Structure formats: C-alpha cells, structure tokens
Amino acid sequence: MEQIKTCLLKYIDEPNNPKYNFDLAYSYEEEQQYSAAYSFYLRCAEFTNNNILACESLIRASLCLNKQTGRDSKELYLIKQALCASPNSPEPYYIASLYFSYRSTNEVERRWWLDSYMYASLGINILETTEVSNFIHSVGYSKVNLYYQKALSAIKIGKLSEAFEIFDNLLLLTNDINLINLFISNIYQLIEPLNNIVNSISYKKYNDYNRFIASQTSNEKNIQDTNII
Amino acid sequence: MYDNLVKTILEDTESLIQPIYIKSDATNMGGLCNASLCYHNDILHVIIRSVEYTIHCCEGEEKYQSNYEGPLAYYHKDSDLTLKTVNYYGILNPDTLILESYNKIDTTKCDTHPLWCFIGLEDVRLVNWNNIFYAIGVRRDTTTNGQGRMEFSELELGKNKVNEVNRIRIESPNIHSYCEKNWMPIKNKPFHFVRWTNPVEIVEVNLNTANAKVIYSNTIKFYIMPYELRGGSQLVEWDTSSYLSIIHECDFVPKNFNGNKNASYYHRFVIWNNDFSVKYISSSFNFMSTKIEFCIGLEVIEDYAIILFGYQDNSCYALKLKKNTLNNIIWNKLKPVS
Numbered sequence: 001m002e003q004i005k006t007c008l009l010k011y012i013d014e015p016n017n018p019k020y021n022f023d024l025a026y027s028y029e030e031e032q033q034y035s036a037a038y039s040f041y042l043r044c045a046e047f048t049n050n051n052i053l054a055c056e057s058l059i060r061a062s063l064c065l066n067k068q069t070g071r072d073s074k075e076l077y078l079i080k081q082a083l084c085a086s087p088n089s090p091e092p093y094y095i096a097s098l099y100f101s102y103r104s105t106n107e108v109e110r111r112w113w114l115d116s117y118m119y120a121s122l123g124i125n126i127l128e129t130t131e132v133s134n135f136i137h138s139v140g141y142s143k144v145n146l147y148y149q150k151a152l153s154a155i156k157i158g159k160l161s162e163a164f165e166i167f168d169n170l171l172l173l174t175n176d177i178n179l180i181n182l183f184i185s186n187i188y189q190l191i192e193p194l195n196n197i198v199n200s201i202s203y204k205k206y207n208d209y210n211r212f213i214a215s216q217t218s219n220e221k222n223i224q225d226t227n228i229i
Numbered sequence: 230m231y232d233n234l235v236k237t238i239l240e241d242t243e244s245l246i247q248p249i250y251i252k253s254d255a256t257n258m259g260g261l262c263n264a265s266l267c268y269h270n271d272i273l274h275v276i277i278r279s280v281e282y283t284i285h286c287c288e289g290e291e292k293y294q295s296n297y298e299g300p301l302a303y304y305h306k307d308s309d310l311t312l313k314t315v316n317y318y319g320i321l322n323p324d325t326l327i328l329e330s331y332n333k334i335d336t337t338k339c340d341t342h343p344l345w346c347f348i349g350l351e352d353v354r355l356v357n358w359n360n361i362f363y364a365i366g367v368r369r370d371t372t373t374n375g376q377g378r379m380e381f382s383e384l385e386l387g388k389n390k391v392n393e394v395n396r397i398r399i400e401s402p403n404i405h406s407y408c409e410k411n412w413m414p415i416k417n418k419p420f421h422f423v424r425w426t427n428p429v430e431i432v433e434v435n436l437n438t439a440n441a442k443v444i445y446s447n448t449i450k451f452y453i454m455p456y457e458l459r460g461g462s463q464l465v466e467w468d469t470s471s472y473l474s475i476i477h478e479c480d481f482v483p484k485n486f487n488g489n490k491n492a493s494y495y496h497r498f499v500i501w502n503n504d505f506s507v508k509y510i511s512s513s514f515n516f517m518s519t520k521i522e523f524c525i526g527l528e529v530i531e532d533y534a535i536i537l538f539g540y541q542d543n544s545c546y547a548l549k550l551k552k553n554t555l556n557n558i559i560w561n562k563l564k565p566v567s
Contacts, residue, residue, distance in 0.1 A: 001248070004248050005246075005247070005248065008246065008248060008546075009239075009246075012233065012235050012236050012239060012246070012517060015233055015517060015518035016518070028544070031250070032252075032253035033253060033544070035260030035261075035284075035543035035544065036248075036250065036260065036261075038283050038285075038304075038543060039284070039286065039519075039540060039541045039544060042285065042286065042287065042288075042293060043289075043519070045292070045293050046287060046289040046290065046291070046292060046293060047288070047289050058293065064283075065283065065304065068259065068283065069306075070306035070307060070308060070309070071283075071304055071306060071307060072307055073296070073307050074285070074296070074307070077295070077296045078293075081293050
C-alpha cells in the first residue's frame, strides 16, 4: 500500500510522465491489483517516446490480463502491439512463444506449436543480430529460456534433431546444475525417437542421397583442384 | 475544463488521498470503482463497486487501441460477453481513509436469472433512511432489452456478512423511459432524489407503491452547458442554506474515424438552495487527468469533505480535504468562465 501511495503522489504531480505511470502500474501489479495496473501500463505506453518502455508496458498489461484469465484474445492483441512497438526487443517474442505453447495441446484445434516455434525463432534471430537494452522488470525472459522455448516447440512440430542440437548447445550456456539436468533429461528423451528416425528407410534414403551429393561435390572439387595444378 | 483537480487539492498539506482496494482473491481480480459514502452513527460506511471487466482506455494519441472496439473497450472474458457488477460494503476510517473492513454483499435471496448483459446493481448510492440501509442503484438485467430502473436494495449489516434482504424496483415518472440511472439521493430528505439537474427535477419515491412522483421541476436551464448534466453523488448539507453535490457530464463520440465509440467524462460541483433550485454550477474538471472517471461518493464530516471516485472503472480513490479548501476551489479555481 505504501509503495502505491508513493507512486500515486508522483503520478498526481505529473500524470503524463510515462515512468511515473509505469511505476504506479508496477506497484499495483505487485499488490495483485491487475485492473488498476492495466490502466497505468496502457497510459505509460501511450505517453512514452521510448519504444522499449512502451513494449514493456504493453507486455506487462498483457500479463495483467493473463492473471484475470479468460481474456486470451485481448492478451494476444497486446503482445502483438508490444512486438510492433519494439520489434528489436527479444522479450515480446519470448512471451508470444510462451502464449502459444501454454495453450497448445494435442487436440487438432489447439496445436499452436508452430506459432510458439516461430516466435521463439524470430526472437532468437533478434537476439543474435541486434543489441537492445533489456526490460526494467523481468518477464522471465533469458537467452537460455528463449532457446529452451524453441527446443520444446521444435519437438512438438517434429524437428527433433534441431531440438537435440539446441539442448546440446544449451549445456554450454549455463552452469546451473538444475538446468543442466533438465537439458540432459530432454536429450535422453530425444535419443530414442532420433534413433528410430535414423533407422527408418526414409532417413536411410535421405542419408544415402546426401552422401551421394557430397561425393559428387567432392569429385567435382578434386577435378577442379587437378586442373589448377 | 480544469485538469487534475486532485493535484490542486493536495497543495493543501492537510488534504489526503488514499487508494481504495480489496485483496484480489476477493474481487476475482477485476476492477474496483465508483464507491459511495454514508456517514451514520459516527461510522463512515462505504459501498464499492467491483466489476468483472477491465476497461481498456486509450489516451494521448490513442496508439494502442483494442482490436474490435477501438480506443475504449470493456475487456470482459472472451467467452462471456456480460458485464457483471458485484458490490462490497465496508467501513472507511474517516481520519486515514483506510478501508478497515469489507464484505461482499450477498444478494442470493433476491437474485433472479439475468435477462440482459449488464448484470448486477450498478453505481450504488448508500443511504440510511428511517434506520434502514439502502443501496440504491440502477439494474438493467430484468428485461431482455436492458431497460434500466432505480432499485432499492435493503441491506442487513451483520458482523461478518452483509445480506440483501429486500429489493424494490422503482418505476420511472415517465414509464416510457428506457433507462433511469444516477438519481442523486438527498441525504437529509428520505426518499427524495434529484432526477435531473439542468433543468432541475426532484422526485420522491414511495416504496409501498414502487413509484416515484415529481415534486419539483424547473423548466429553465441554469446555464447552457456543452453536455447534458448527469447525476453523481448524493446531496449533502453544505451550509445552513445549501446542499453540495458532484455531477458528471460525458463527451460521447458514437463513431470515430474507424466507427468506434469514444468518450471523455468531466465533473462539476453543484450547490443547491434549500428549495432545490440551483445556486451555482462550477466549471468542469477531472480528478486525476484521465478520460474516464466517475464520482458518486461525497460526504461531509465536521470540517472536512470526503470524496470517492473511480478511475477508468479499474481503480478507486478516496480524497479528504477541509471544507474551506473545497469552498475556495469551488468558488475560485472552478469559477465558470463567463
């Protein structure tokens, strides 16, 4: 309550100050007053010229709706608004990926794993190609979490070897023993299905073809090298 | 329009503002707003409206509009298009304005199956007349077309529970009226309400017949106002010869550029003579610089005025200031431009 009051007085002093709106919203969110928080997050987004702050406000507003449950379409709309506000921030991609993976099941009409994979991939692309400042308050995003999100959704859409590779690489990104155990456990789960694929006729044909192409390329290279000599 | 009146009020160091809220597990995480007050037997009673929706209210450039409704939208559940209201009764500390206790009003005895999408008793004014507490608001869920009528909800206050024990729907003096709402109770005149402000119409309710009779009306408008003056707080005695109330007005845009609705709400102080003629209407103001605010809570306790208002239907605030300070604001800061 005291934090809300402190932030409220600052807001009253400068109601159009985006940071004061954001701080007041966050203090309400901390007290689980999600509707009140929503008002001030949206005001912050409207009044700020800082795209990353607007993006963070809209993402936090979406999280407030999430807590209220049953407002999925509005939640997603805000996440998309946040993506538009700061397309170079990885956080909204992570949240978008989570949005779809949380809601996905094996039922035909709820298989949104590709959406989850897509947003994780887009976020990783941002992560690997641009550098922007992070959000003020954590939304659970981290490099490891974003890659993990991609790996999980990759499994669900059948990209098992890619998932295997991501988990393998994730082992190099953390010293956290719990995370390492989690990644190893995922890798173990993947080994058997991967073996199944490796033993399948289709995979053998694919492998033979690739070996053939590789040998052709190698022969051509040898011929070129000979000509040079 | 005077922007951010609360900032001016707080320039007096004796003034106070307090956010009013209830633990979220009790309110289903929806918004709290539009609270009303009744000071009775040295206790400051309060009714707080809790709504199941969250209002999406764009401001400034209105860049982040909702998907289907534009800049102003009710964010209810995707699978439930109804707009539900429940009410909490509580006790406010008159010194600190801290909510000391609260209970959800149990309406199960009087509830019937709702027939329209606005469900529950909305924007309740709390009064104590003839030693009975009545929560008086508009209900629009009893017909399939959303007809609104003022309803008296008789409350029984227990130690840890508050029950609605009787409900009376009041017919309008104009039976063809679609929606009657925001009637302003006159605190020291039991069953009397201001139905219209400009020009004035006062009605008296008879609970036995469930009717309201016009007992005073004036055909002359006090001022030509840019928007219709709508009801707000109860009328409380301001000095020996006048009453004070707060009313609201709405700049409603039915269709903006993209065909969506939009609105801005403003408030005014109204001082009434003892005969219910209007003595003074202040210039318009907003409380905390936002588009959607609503005030139905006003009480005077000794030398102080206490005002409660809702912010975008998403939060609620209590203000306390000295009567002298308020008088100065009403007559000077909010003096209408002639």
